[in-house]
Amino acid sequence: MxxxxxxxxxxxxxxxxxxxxxxxxxxxxxxxxxxxxxxxxxxxxxxxxxxxxxxxxxxRLDFTEGKSRHRTREPGHGAAPLRKALGVASFEKRRLRKPCVVDATGGWGQDAWLMASMGCDVILIEQHPLVHAVLSSSLDIAKLDDQCKETCERITLLNADACEMLSNLETDVVYLDPMYPHRVRKKADSKKGMQILQTLLPPANENLSGALLDAALFTAAQRVVVKRPKGADRLPASQPFTGQTIEIQSPNTRYDIYLRPTG
Ligand SMILES: C[S@@+](CC[C@H](N)C(=O)[O-])C[C@H]1O[C@@H](n2cnc3c(N)ncnc32)[C@H](O)[C@@H]1O
Structure with missing residues (x-):
């Protein structure tokens, strides 16, 4: 308990x-x-x-400073594994546009900012009202910055439970980065933003994250990308996924990718 x-x-x-x-x-x-x-x-x-x-x-989030500003100037900088996990290049080749993404676990918006600076339109869903308020005010401020405005305009922020919201949305990709289970938290512990989330939110629940994966698999037209710590189990979906799954590794992270047949 x-x-x-x-x-x-x-x-x-x-x-x-x-x-x-x-x-x-x-x-x-x-x-x-x-x-x-x-x-x-x-x-x-x-x-x-x-x-x-x-x-x-x-x-305190400031998308106009530091890493975020750098990412705006050099789109996708340091984000090769994420870019690959989203399938940006192959999607662009086939469809002549970048994939649109629903980031269903908004958090502090760092991954969403990265995806938007790669040129993806991102619907960013965060369930916790305080986290949403911090994100929302930070994005409002970034919109006033000439260099960040374009990236901001690609992000639509919603305060909702993504499990309920996803079935109302259409998207190429759903991206999930649920809180890490306690037993595999390692480096994440040292990050200030994560420490705050770990006390602000109820403890991570793999079954709830699994329900989110179910909702994501229902909605994503192309793929679902789940960010996991190295060594963590895959999220438990309620039914075995019958399509192709692949993994992309980066130093501390693994992306589990659930591919839909592209038709
Ligand atoms: C690990 S954090 C995400 C960090 C984020 N990727 C970033 O780059 O800052 C997980 C976040 O997902 C949110 N979340 C979890 N389940 C959710 C749901 N069903 N709907 C919306 N947000 C959810 C939590 O409130 C938390 O803020």
């Missing part, structure tokens, strides 16, 4: 952004001036809404 309880999150209003009062009300957050020691805080930090845990660990 898990003894996980959702963290106690409050908001701090920046007078420069009075409109955030509505966002905080929609998220059901109490606005305070001074958070208590044990409280998590959602507040603006130099622009985007950022989430800070009681230990002071902060998740």
């Amino acid at each position: 898990s003894n996980w309880t959702p963290p106690n999150v409050v908001a701090v209003l920046d007078p420069a952004y009075p409109q955030d009062e509505l966002i905080y009300a929609e998220l059901g957050l109490t606005v305070v001036c001074e958070p208590a020691d044990e409280q998590w805080v959602l507040k603006r930090v130099d622009g985007p809404l950022s989430l800070i845990n009681p230990q002071g660990l902060m998740q």
Whole structure:
């Protein structure tokens, strides 16, 4: 039995952004001036809404800086395994366009940004309202940047449970990066964003991720790509997949690819 309880999150209003009062009300957050020691805080930090845990660990997303900006300047830089897993080159050769992708496990949007900077249109679904709020405000800020605008415009962000949403969507590819099971967490533990997600979200549940794979297999016209840690089992789908499956390895990650017959 898990003894996980959702963290106690409050908001701090920046007078420069009075409109955030509505966002905080929609998220059901109490606005305070001074958070208590044990409280998590959602507040603006130099622009985007950022989430800070009681230990002071902060998740602030800025797609206009660092790796994200670099990826915008050099599309697909450092992303050869992901590009291959999505089948971008072969799809483009056949269809003369890039595949559209539903990223059904949005998280902090890093993979979605990578896919959009490769030129794919991406529908990005994140179920957790706070993670969605952080992503949404960060994308809004990136839209104001001349170099990032085009990448942003390829991303449509939704706050929903992808299991429910997927059957309403049409897409070439569904991409899944569910939380890693505890027993195979290794390097992911050291990443700040993942540490925050691991406490913010209920413990990873392989059966729920398997249900997401079922929904993805129903929706994707071309392929489903599942990002897994090296050494992890495949996600448990409810029925054995009868099509072809392949794997692509990168240093810490494996992509499991479920191919549909291309017709
Ligand atoms: C490991 S993180 C994804 C990280 C992401 N690929 C990135 O690059 O930042 C998994 C995320 O998927 C979200 N998620 C899990 N199941 C979901 C579902 N059924 N619908 C929407 N989001 C889901 C979780 O809330 C979490 O934020």
